Amino acid sequence: MEKTEKMPRASRRKFLAGAAVAGAATIAMPQVSRAQTINWKFQSTWPTRDIFHEFANDFAKRVNEMAGNRLRIEVLAAGAVVPAFQMQDAVNAGILDGGHGVCAYWYGKNKAFSLFGTPPAFGWDANNFLAWMNYGGGYELYNELVASLRLNLVGFLTGPMPCQPLGWFKTQVNSPDQFRGLKYRTVGLAADLMQEMGAAVTILPGGEIVPALERGVIDGAEFNNPTSDSLLGFQDVSKVYMLQSWHQSAEAFELIFNKGKFDALPAELKAVIKYAAESASSDMLWKATDRYSKSMEELRAKGVNIVRTPDAVLNAQLAAWKSVNEKLGASNPFYKKVIDSQMAWVKRTGAYEAANTPPFRQAYDFFFKA
Numbered sequence: 001m002e003k004t005e006k007m008p009r010a011s012r013r014k015f016l017a018g019a020a021v022a023g024a025a026t027i028a029m030p031q032v033s034r035a036q037t038i039n040w041k042f043q044s045t046w047p048t049r050d051i052f053h054e055f056a057n058d059f060a061k062r063v064n065e066m067a068g069n070r071l072r073i074e075v076l077a078a079g080a081v082v083p084a085f086q087m088q089d090a091v092n093a094g095i096l097d098g099g100h101g102v103c104a105y106w107y108g109k110n111k112a113f114s115l116f117g118t119p120p121a122f123g124w125d126a127n128n129f130l131a132w133m134n135y136g137g138g139y140e141l142y143n144e145l146v147a148s149l150r151l152n153l154v155g156f157l158t159g160p161m162p163c164q165p166l167g168w169f170k171t172q173v174n175s176p177d178q179f180r181g182l183k184y185r186t187v188g189l190a191a192d193l194m195q196e197m198g199a200a201v202t203i204l205p206g207g208e209i210v211p212a213l214e215r216g217v218i219d220g221a222e223f224n225n226p227t228s229d230s231l232l233g234f235q236d237v238s239k240v241y242m243l244q245s246w247h248q249s250a251e252a253f254e255l256i257f258n259k260g261k262f263d264a265l266p267a268e269l270k271a272v273i274k275y276a277a278e279s280a281s282s283d284m285l286w287k288a289t290d291r292y293s294k295s296m297e298e299l300r301a302k303g304v305n306i307v308r309t310p311d312a313v314l315n316a317q318l319a320a321w322k323s324v325n326e327k328l329g330a331s332n333p334f335y336k337k338v339i340d341s342q343m344a345w346v347k348r349t350g351a352y353e354a355a356n357t358p359p360f361r362q363a364y365d366f367f368f369k370a
Contacts, residue, residue, distance in 0.1 A: 038071045038269075040097035040261070045084035045105060047207045048077040051227045051291060052253075055159060055284050056100035059255065062276035071269050073098070084205040091256050092152050098257040103157075104188025104248075109149055111328055112335040114188035115342070116142050116157065117254055120321045121246035122346040126160030128353070129250040130281070133157050136345040141338050148334070154262040156277040159253040159284040162292065166245035166309045167222030168213065168229070168238040173309070176316035185209050185221035189324065190247040196320040206232060213237050222247070225288065226295035235304050244309045246317040253284075 042060060046052040053075075060073040078084040081096055088106050090096040103117030116138070119129055132138045138157075146153055166173070167186075173179070180198035191201045202218055206228070212218045214237040222245070223229050234241070255277055262270065300306055329336035 037069050038265070040071070040073050040257075041076060041081070042073045042098040042100070043076040043078065043081050043087055043090070043096050044099065045078050045087050045101035045205065047232070049231050050206060051231065051288075052100075052206075052224070053077055055253065055280070055287075058283060058287075059100065059158070059276060059280040062279055063272055066272045066276060067269055071265070071272065075100075078205065078207065084207075088151075088153070088256065091258050094152075094258050094260065096258070097261055098255065101254055101256075102188070102251065103254045104190075104251075107188045107191075110145060110332070110334070111189065111192070112145055112332060112338055115335070115338045116145070118188045118190060118248045118251045119342055120189065120325055120339070121249045121318060122343060123350045123354075124250050124346045125163070126250045126252050127285075128346070128349055130157060130160055130252055131349070132342060132345045133252075137341055141341060145334065152259045154257045154259050156255045156274065157252045158255055158277045158281040160281065161248075161251040161253075162225065162285075162288060164222060164224050164245060164248040164251065165226075165229075166242040166247070166313070167220055168234045169220040169240045169242065170238060172240050172305070172307060173220070173242060173313060175310070176313050179313075179316075182220055183218045185212065185218050186247060188248075190222075192324045192328070193247050193317065193320050196324055197316060210234055210237055224248075224251075225292045226299055227288075227291045230295050230299055235299055235302055239304050241299065241304050241306045242309050243306060244314065246314055246321065252281075 042056070044053045044056040046056065057075050060075045063071060063073050078087075082090045084101070085105055087096065087099040087101055091099050104114045107114040116133070124132075129138075133142070142155060142157075146155065167184075176197060179194065182199045183202060184194055184199040185202050185204050186194055187203050191203060194201050202212070204212060204218075204221075206223055209218075209221050209223055210233045213221055213234070221234075223232060223234070226241075229235075229241075255273075257273070262273075265273075296306065325339055329339055
């Protein structure tokens with residue numbers, strides 16, 4: 001066995017003393033860091049009673065719990081600081097630290113914004129859309145758009161929404177021709193789609209839709225889902241609820257933060273926000289599956305006539321999407337760049353899904369259809 005040289009006693013004492021100081025510093029530094037709490041004001045674009053505001057709170061709860069006392073997000077409802085459609089500007093200016101909404105609300109700045117929240121119906125759902133965002137180049141294009149508009153923002157897409165209903169109407173829509181001259185509420189690219197079908201589109205935030213429908217300012221409207229719609233009171237002013245539509249069949253939420261404030265966070269808190277967004281994304285879909293189905297049963301029990309949108313209307317929507325994409329792609333090079341990326345993604349991934357996924361309706365009808 002080789003003989004090991006012993007450290008001189010004086011040198012050994014210095015080494016141990018130094019190690020003790022270094023160890024104390026290692027323990028003490030996190031305690032000092034954790035003593036400083038960063039408080040952020042975070043406004044949603046939704047009324048307090050909407051399940052979407054609940055989703056915003058669910059995200060914040062994850063951040064707050066994972067960050068401990070280092071970062072605290074306070075969630076405010078639409079209008080608490082600014083109106084819903086001004087939330088992005090407020091975050092950009094630093095009036096708000098962050099917010100929860102949908103990209104379609106910023107479509108007035110560039111119609112391509114809506115491609116990152118309510119993309120066209122290519123035969124994909126919201127989960128596939130979020131897969132494109134993360135693995136198909138979507139985030140790179142999103143960040144390119146944000147930079148081109150000189151927005152001081154960092155954004156994350158979260159929460160794959162189920163396909164949205166066509167909406168609420170005074171009389172049932174049985175033909176595409178009934179959209180001609182129909183006063184209809186929607187947002188984002190769905191406005192272009194419905195205008196292409198002949199509708200007179202009005203863009204309104206969630207809290208203003210039911211009063212407009214009640215007063216006859218609009219003839220029909222969509223918001224999002226049976227739970228949100230019932231909480232907003234649609235069933236009190238209309239009894240015709242039409243499910244299935246291609247106008248917003250792959251939507252997701254957007255979380256935005258002031259870039260200067262986000263960039264100032266330590267790396268671990270940036271990671272908390274990112275992974276909280278991904279965690280909340282899954283939980284949102286699970287919760288929506290439970291709540292939306294219960295709400296639909298409750299609406300039916302209250303006398304709401306829930307009907308499926310006819311194939312003729314669905315086919316007309318697809319034709320309208322094709323026309324809208326061609327027109328906007330010709331006039332907006334960035335729009336075309338995003339559309340080309342999305343279509344290439346769906347062509348590849350959709351082929352796999354079509355070949356591999358059985359028709360779930362077949363199994364449902366086998367076990368449950370009377």
